[in-house]
Amino acid sequence: MSIKVLVVEDDREIRGLLRTALVAEGFEVLTAVSVSEATALLAHDPPDLIVLDLGLPDGDGAQIVRAVRSKSAMPIIVASARHQEAEKIGLLDEGADDYLTKPFGVSELLARIRVALRHRGTTLQPATTRYARGDLLIDVDAYRVERDGKPQHLTPTEFKLAARLVRAGGRVVTHRQLLADVWGAEHVLDTHYLRLYMAQLRAKLEAVPSEPRHLLTETGVGYRLVVD
């Protein structure tokens, strides 16, 4: 059975193009032009993944994210223009899985969908606890970190930070989420903690810390560990 994707987008051209592109990749595609239509579709014919455009005519995408998150771990990818940055981050904090900045290419969209689907139903399946890509290995369960096969010593906080990114499995983790999960809710505004600890982490995990290949910065949003 093919995977069902709901595209919520009010622009007809883009909606049509996304449908064509996704159908060509073998997805079954549902479309909605508004929050209300999307809500109705979600109730009757739940998809496996949502691509949600911001700035819909009848309201706030956050409504959909909250409604979906209250029931399931269905992946949600937010598509937004630059000026909707704050709204986008708000949705990611609410539990959306990833984002795309308009204009985006189809290949970017497909890559994001692949990452998101890999973790479909994370509430049921065990979360990702192991990251192995190129020269880097992070095994959360075994509390082991290696670069080029050589063990790296991480402080407990550094390890918690790395583990949080590993669990996200290639999805972006916002500043707020990282600060809340690693340092606690009272530190959600202390972004400088992240700047300092990410620098330490990169110094240990990256071959060239100033040009990271694993621990990527999503400027203004958060961080992600690259997966292939």
Add this chain to the structure above:
Amino acid sequence: MNSSTEMEPTQDWRHVLVALALLSAATAICAVLDDAISLMSQAMIYLLAVVAASYRLPRLAAVGSAIGAVAALNFFFVPPRYALAVEHREHLIALVAMLAVALLVSYLSTALKRESAAAHESESRAGQLRSLAIDLAAAGSEKEAVAIGRRALLQRFAGPVLLVTSVDGAIDAGVDAGVDVQRALRCCIDEAAVLGPGTGRWPGLDAWYVPLGTRDRVVGAARIEPALASDTIGREHAQAIAALVAQGVWRLRLLEASLAARAEFERQHVQATFLASVSHDLRTPLAAIVAAASSLEAQRSRLDDAEQGRMLAGIVAEARYLSAVTENTLQLVRLSAGGGALRTEWQSLEEIVGSVVGRLRLRPSGGRVRTRLGRALPLVRGDATLLAQLATNLIDNALKYSDGAVDLTVVQQGDRLLLSVKDRGPGLAAGDESRVFEPFYRGRDASDARGAGLGLALCRAIAAAHGGSLGVSRRARGGCRFTLALAVAEQPAVEVAT
């Protein structure tokens, strides 16, 4: 004002004493010389005393001393001596003549005194008007001009004095005055005429109301107390002061209007340049996209795979360029509109540069970028998206105008953090150092290069929004160097954690 006519009692006594002293002196001299000189000479000595008294003393005292002189001469020296009777008609005529001389001299000297007082007064008024004109010319604001005018009026009038300005006949709402006063001020402004005692208009008022300026150009009014119907000179002086203040206020208003007009002109000029250039920057890639897409649409069957691929790649590249131009334009407009929506957080330039370069590496020209970052760089407060855009634009610019390596460095220098982008391109023409940051300016060799004509203008706006500066300099052996300087603030505290 004519204090000399109002004799006070003490002065009165002094005048009598002076007159008596003069007469006594004359009598003494005549008595001493009694045997040596004739009666005529004695009369001359008394006449001298009378002339002196008439010149120095007010008229009443002068007349008094003339009569006294005649009486003394008659009593002491005219036969029969020591009696007031007059023996010869000749002596009587001499006495009358002496009285006439006394009156005439007194009259002349009083008139002279009055004239010189009037000349002095008018000289001081003219002097006041002169210095008022100078002060007003230096006034920088309407409020200042009004204060200067008020001070000038208070120099001449005891007050109270009220000076208000008006715009299109409407008095400044903040004026603290009663309803009647406000009404009189408004009427004065509307009619552009002086009201009050002695003016024939509203003589019942207890003050003068003088308009600032003449008909069609009244910029306010003054209320002046005390106002005497007879004080014509005072009223004229008040009008002269009002005219000068009006001129000063009018000058300031014209200046303000011309500055506003110039700012508006410049704004429109910038807007026109902006629109012309944006539309150029948007149209060129659009033309390329339309050409390629329509060719694919109409001629697909006749194009081989390689040609189709080239066209498709062109469409994607042009569209991405278009997106970058749009983004730069929007950001610049937002920043220059004073968009205070800067989301500042602690940022690491190393991290920002890392993500920018990481993205550029995906492009064919990205391999030309070399980075060198100092160790343990401090954090800066800023908007990550904007700082990333700044770095991207600087590198884009360097890649576009040069073929060799582009060096990006970030170092701390004292209390500043410097981000530099250096290339070995054609460099800048002399004088281009500041013009490259103007929206849509392009260097001399840039005619063929497609420009994010806005890219550097946006960079400078972003630098300014972060309280930093962005400059460019020519490098010794060709090429140029753009340097962003940001102030290093006190670093945030971090709880000691492990």
